[in-house]
Amino acid sequence: MTAPAVLLDDVVKTFSSAGGDVMAVDHLTLQIQPGEVVAFLGPNGAGKTTTIDVLLGLAEPDSGTVAVHGMKPRAAIARGSVSAVMQTGGLLKDYTVGETVELVASLHPSSRPVGEVLERAGIADVRSRLVGRCSGGQQQRLRFAMALLSDPDLLVLDEPTTGMDVEGRRDFWAAIRADAVHGRTTLFATHYLEEADAYADRIVLVRRGRVVADGTPAEIKALSSGRLVRATLPSADGTALARIPGVESVEIRGDVVSVRANDSDAVARYLLTSTVARDVEVTSRNLEDAFVALTGSASDAALTSDTERVVADRPTEGVLA
Numbered sequence: 480m481t482a483p484a485v486l487l488d489d490v491v492k493t494f495s496s497a498g499g500d501v502m503a504v505d506h507l508t509l510q511i512q513p514g515e516v517v518a519f520l521g522p523n524g525a526g527k528t529t530t531i532d533v534l535l536g537l538a539e540p541d542s543g544t545v546a547v548h549g550m551k552p553r554a555a556i557a558r559g560s561v562s563a564v565m566q567t568g569g570l571l572k573d574y575t576v577g578e579t580v581e582l583v584a585s586l587h588p589s590s591r592p593v594g595e596v597l598e599r600a601g602i603a604d605v606r607s608r609l610v611g612r613c614s615g616g617q618q619q620r621l622r623f624a625m626a627l628l629s630d631p632d633l634l635v636l637d638e639p640t641t642g643m644d645v646e647g648r649r650d651f652w653a654a655i656r657a658d659a660v661h662g663r664t665t666l667f668a669t670h671y672l673e674e675a676d677a678y679a680d681r682i683v684l685v686r687r688g689r690v691v692a693d694g695t696p697a698e699i700k701a702l703s704s705g706r707l708v709r710a711t712l713p714s715a716d717g718t719a720l721a722r723i724p725g726v727e728s729v730e731i732r733g734d735v736v737s738v739r740a741n742d743s744d745a746v747a748r749y750l751l752t753s754t755v756a757r758d759v760e761v762t763s764r765n766l767e768d769a770f771v772a773l774t775g776s777a778s779d780a781a782l783t784s785d786t787e788r789v790v791a792d793r794p795t796e797g798v799l800a
């Protein structure tokens with residue numbers, strides 16, 4: 480039987496700080512099979528980076544088992560079967576893009592041709608530009624190019640598209656998806672829900688160092704099934720709204736009432752026939768809602784794309800881990 484690409488079994492990692500111990504990774508178990516593209520999603524401080532550090536052998540877990548293709552992380556890295564793109568660091572400003580990739584290529588016992596990886600990462604046109612003159616998105620593509628040199632079986636990416644423009648992101652994900660077809664496994668940490676939704680085969684949602692949900696984007700979204708009904712209603716009667724069958728939560732902010740419900744028609748009917756509500760809006764829930772419901776926090780995307788979020792008042796069940 481082939482070993483999983485990633486095996487994390489009951490991993491614990493604690494940090495000591497002046498304010499007390501922080502359990503960054505709390506008995507986390509996760510298996511990823513070869514060829515899967517997995518999004519690691521969670522709010523700030525959920526433990527994504529620490530888990531990735533442990534997976535890459537950059538941090539030693541307090542307890543638990545970590546294996547990459549059946550090997551210890553460092554052994555897998557030494558063989559060139561794992562590459563990582565981290566959020567920051569690792570670039571020399573006074574080298575050109577081409578020189579940087581050539582230098583790293585020279586350190587690999589066998590490597591893909593430099594021209595090919597530059598092309599693949601979408602930076603062949605800036606090959607002779609100094610790294611210090613490259614934009615944040617170009618630098619991120621450069622890190623990606625370097626990660627591709629060893630033609631790794633597993634790519635681990637921490638916030639890979641930070642700083643990339645829309646076109647850069649699209650190209651980047653096209654390259655990842657194309658390689659997944661040929662069996663490359665990708666694990667990426669992200670805050671961008673739409674990227675996880677659009678490009679991952681599977682989403683692992685973490686909160687406080689634990690996996691709180693694990694499934695396909697559709698399964699994760701289904702955890703937050705039902706609808707959201709919003710209306711303008713001065714002096715809304717929250718108790719009456721909560722009594723409507725199928726209502727999960729009611730939130731009143733000023734004149735705006737937001738109701739999460741399985742039977743949105745019943746809520747809309749009540750609002751339109753028994754109250755003076757206006758601007759009644761019914762929307763399906765999306766990954767954003769699942770994220771909020773399962774992690775109890777608004778994502779960065781929510782903060783930029785929406786003004787108010789409804790927070791679940793009871794835990795959702797389903798593909799919950």
Ligand SMILES: Nc1ncnc2c1ncn2[C@@H]1O[C@H](COP(=O)(O)OP(=O)(O)OP(=O)(O)O)[C@@H](O)[C@H]1O
Nearest residue numbers: 494496501503521522523524525526527528529530
């Ligand atoms: N070296 C460290 N010393 C002390 N605490 C740490 C250290 N590294 C991480 N932590 C703490 O561990 C927890 C998990 O952090 P981590 O960086 O893994 O989360 P994350 O999900 O990657 O967050 P973000 O989305 O903000 O990058 C946080 O509470 C963080 O403050």
